[in-house]
Structures are given as structure tokens and as C-alpha cells.
Amino acid sequence: MPRRMNEPLSVRGTGDVYLLAAVALLSLIGCVFIYSASSYSAQATYGDSFYFVKKQAVGIALGLAAMLFTANLPYEKLKKFALPLAVCAVILLALVFVPAVGVENYGAKRWIGVGSFTVQPSEIAKFAFILFTAHYIAKRPERARSFAGILPVLGYGAALCVLIILEPNMSITACMGMLMIAMLFSAGMKIGHFLVVLLPALALGVALIFMEPYRLSRLSAFLNPWSSPKGEGYQLIQSLYALGSGGWFGVGLFNSRQKFAFLPFAESDFILSVIGEETGFIGLLAFFALLGFIVYRGIRIASKTKNIFSYLLAMGITFIFGIQVLVNALVVTGSIPPTGLPLPLVSSGNTSIIIFLAEFGVLYNISKGGD
Numbered sequence: 001m002p003r004r005m006n007e008p009l010s011v012r013g014t015g016d017v018y019l020l021a022a023v024a025l026l027s028l029i030g031c032v033f034i035y036s037a038s039s040y041s042a043q044a045t046y047g048d049s050f051y052f053v054k055k056q057a058v059g060i061a062l063g064l065a066a067m068l069f070t071a072n073l074p075y076e077k078l079k080k081f082a083l084p085l086a087v088c089a090v091i092l093l094a095l096v097f098v099p100a101v102g103v104e105n106y107g108a109k110r111w112i113g114v115g116s117f118t119v120q121p122s123e124i125a126k127f128a129f130i131l132f133t134a135h136y137i138a139k140r141p142e143r144a145r146s147f148a149g150i151l152p153v154l155g156y157g158a159a160l161c162v163l164i165i166l167e168p169n170m171s172i173t174a175c176m177g178m179l180m181i182a183m184l185f186s187a188g189m190k191i192g193h194f195l196v197v198l199l200p201a202l203a204l205g206v207a208l209i210f211m212e213p214y215r216l217s218r219l220s221a222f223l224n225p226w227s228s229p230k231g232e233g234y235q236l237i238q239s240l241y242a243l244g245s246g247g248w249f250g251v252g253l254f255n256s257r258q259k260f261a262f263l264p265f266a267e268s269d270f271i272l273s274v275i276g277e278e279t280g281f282i283g284l285l286a287f288f289a290l291l292g293f294i295v296y297r298g299i300r301i302a303s304k305t306k307n308i309f310s311y312l313l314a315m316g317i318t319f320i321f322g323i324q325v326l327v328n329a330l331v332v333t334g335s336i337p338p339t340g341l342p343l344p345l346v347s348s349g350n351t352s353i354i355i356f357l358a359e360f361g362v363l364y365n366i367s368k369g370g371d
Contacts, residue, residue, distance in 0.1 A: 016367035019297040037274040038267035046136035059350030060179035063357030070361030082135035089128035092121035120351040122172045130316030138309035144187035171341035238263040242277040250280030267348045269340045270331045295322045302366040317359045
């Protein structure tokens, strides 16, 4: 059947090139602001102002190779990797706690590595959960409509959450929980079952906050960061200073003042603060328009799929991207208690960008047959 003249681009066999263009642009923007946010600290610490940019460039190169592979591997073949990857994710998360294998940083064991090479298993676990859920539901779609049917998904997701919270990593645990609920809801989970899952999850989240003193400190810093301006509230205050200094049009590219050792993790978890400071409110609007466009393309691709497996796979990838963007933005603006979470494709961090680029390769692959 010939395509209508006014039909948006998704050339049969070519895929959604708009998605690839937006992802490439976002990765490029990330490199620019990683340099801006880290040049001072990188020069002071490593004697090379491009230190973090070079690391990110390596991650992007590996991510593009992974994207090229997943964009050309028929996504249906991913089904055979669903269970092995699910098991592998659990093993990798467990290895974090093995001495001489797990790498501790800032009091948390979230990485495994040998020498200077490190991997963050929780990034792999997110995609493993997406693939496992899509494959499991696709085999018998009616499973999503019964509570017994969704128990394996809940059980696997809960196992991942337990291992991640033990690192500890509250932010990724919360993202995993939201991803679990969003995917099951998209698969057709009943509202009653949705509430049965959601309410205990919220109660558990509150309990986890009160179980650890450092989480209570962060909650206190969120409620009133100025009560501890040199302690737990320091990072949020500096983030708000950065955003406030940006005004309407920003202080100009590379002219951030907060990056001069005032704002911790400026090149990673709080890079959005530097973007807001340098480009202002107008720049942030344009930036979030790009992020929203990627989410829109992902939902559009999912809506055009021909089977439940590709639909859930596309929705899962789109969900985890959108969830992380939302949580990061809420943290940086002081809308929720502070917690470390990278901004996808923008923050410094190789494991994150490699996995996300590979996932967008899968999403592009799905779009090839999405009409």
C-alpha cells in the first residue's frame, strides 16, 4: 500500500530516523555540558580539563557500536536472551558485594570492576527486567489480567530491587519499582491488582526512608535545606543557586559559576543544574522539549507495533528513559528528596550511556516494522 503524502516519516525498512537524530543530538549536548560542568574540577584533580569528556566519548563510541548491533539484530531474537540476561543481571548485582570484585565509592557498592574498568550492574538490570517482562507476558498475554499471572514479574522485579537497595541505591530502586508498575499496567493489569501492588510499594518506600539515618537526613534536607547549609542541604542549595542564577536566558555557555567546586557531582547527577544556569529558563524549555520528543517517538513506535512483545519492549525502554528524566529533574529542582541518579544520555557515566544507546537501537529496530 503506498504511503500517504502527509504521513510522518517512518520509511518501511528504514525506521524512525527522527528518534536517532534526537538521541544523537542529546548525546552531543551531554558532551558539551559535561565539559562545561567538569573542566575546572577535572583540571584540578587530573590535570586534564577534558578528562570526563574523553571518558564520555569512549562510552558513546561503545554505545554507538552497541546501538548498531541492536538496530540490525531482529528484535524477535532477543527473546532467547530474556532468561539468560535475567539470571546474569542477578549474578552481576550479587557480585557487587564480593570483596575484590565490588567497587565502593562514597559509601555505596554499586559497581564491579577490574583495575580501572568498572560496570554498574543496576543499569543492565533495568533492561534485563524490561526484556524478561516483555517476553513473559508475550507468551501468554492473558497473564497480565490475573494476579497469579503477574507474580513472576513482581517476584523478579522485587529480587532486583532488594539487591539494588542493599548497595544502597534508593534512586534506581525507585525507578525499578515505577518501571515494574508501568509495564504491568501497559500490559493490561487490572486496576484492583494495580492498587494491590502500588499501595504496598509506597508503604515500603516510606519504610526504607525511615530505616536508614542518611535517608532521614536527606528527607530533612529536602524539607528545609537551609537548616543544614553546610551538610545534607548543601548540594540542593547549590543546585537551586545555579538554577536561580540562570534567569530567563542563562549566564552563557561555559560561564557557570557553580561548577567551580561549589556544586558536587556537577558533571553527573546534577548536570541539569549547570544546563539551567548557563542556558536559563528558555534553554531548559528547549532541552525538555528534546527529551519529551524522544519519549513521544518511543510511545509512537510502541503504538504502531504488531505484537505484544515489541509493544512492551518499546514501552519499557521509553518508560525507563522518561522515569529517569523525571526523577532527575525533580531531585535537581528540590521537588523530591535528593538522591543520586544520572540524566540519561547527558550525565557522565559509561555504563548508563552504553546501555541506553543499545536500548534505543532496539527501539529503532522495532520502528522498522512498526507500520
